[in-house]
Amino acid sequence: MSIGIERILQVKIPVTDLRRSVAWYIRVLDLRLSWEFVEEGVVRGAVLTDEHERFLIGLRDRAVVSGQPEFPGFDLFSFGVAAVTVLEDLVRRFDDLDVEHGPLIDRGPGGGVQLDLPDPDGTVIRFLSPFGAHPPFAGVEFHADGPPSFYDTPRLTA
Known part of the structure; x- marks a missing residue:
């Protein structure tokens, strides 16, 4: 059963310097x-969009956000791309713009490939290639000293 939600329309990100962040996201x-x-x-907030208005990114001056949240190193959301080749093109684009980014990371069975891009405040924008075939549930356990492991029975109860 669907309750009618079609997609995430907007993500809103608190930023320390609105003018700098608007310029960075546009460029x-x-x-x-x-x-x-x-x-x-x-001016305390702005909304940016792609040319086809498929998504919106809201930026809000952190100084006027309740609690003044910070997300350095954290990926608030992910953009989906059509193929790994798009991620490779993004790496070249970011390199040409001299913009810091992470490496392409293979996420393992059914997980696709990811590319992380920190914004001026360190909030990570993640890009993901299509996932491979996977079961209706997949658990991933991260380990400090090695690669992640996978499991197929949920540990959370809903």
């Missing part, structure tokens, strides 16, 4: 500024 991800939000005479 690095080829987005365009589509909205600005002014509070008490100061």
